Amino acid sequence: GSAVTASRDRFLVQSTLITSPIKNDITDYWRGVEQGKVNEHRLRCKVSLNGSPIEDKVDMLNSVLNGTASSPPNVTDKLHSIDNKMKQLLESQQVVQRQVKIIYAIIQMLLIVILFYTAYLLYQEYLLLQETQPDPVIPTNTRQACESLVTTTQSQHYNTC
Secondary structure, three states, X not given: OOHHHHHOOEEEEEEOOOOOOOOOOHHHHHHHOOHHHOEXXXXXXXXXXXXXXXXXXXXXXXXXXXXXXXXOHHHHHHHHHHHHHHHHHHHHHHHHHHHHHHHHHHHHHHHHHHHHHHHHHHHHHHHHHHHHOOXXXXXXXXXXXXXXXXXXXXXXXXXXX
């Protein structure tokens, strides 16, 4: 998988001289080869980064992160600086979140106040309209004429049914 594990891989390469034709399977042929006629060569993988083995760099980084660093001070200082900046960012984010919650609550309260104020103004307008409309004044003689007309109309209506 990673460059560190690949750097630890080893391979064994074997070769031999084929003196007779292979009849069936190459595996069967290898079983029959004498031990002294097998040439062996061991290969070891080495992954490097900027000319030095990557294992050294990974080990150094792990030791710095674990606090057991014997690395150059500038690397440790840089890591501590990055860590401090991350902590500052997290604190700033928490402050901003609190401020947003406070602003949201203030906006909600203002909307409620505006709603009640609007309802109050509408109620005052309603009361003002009720006070300014005069009651219809019907003269007494006209009122009596209207009442007699209504009673006459009702009695005629009953007579026709």
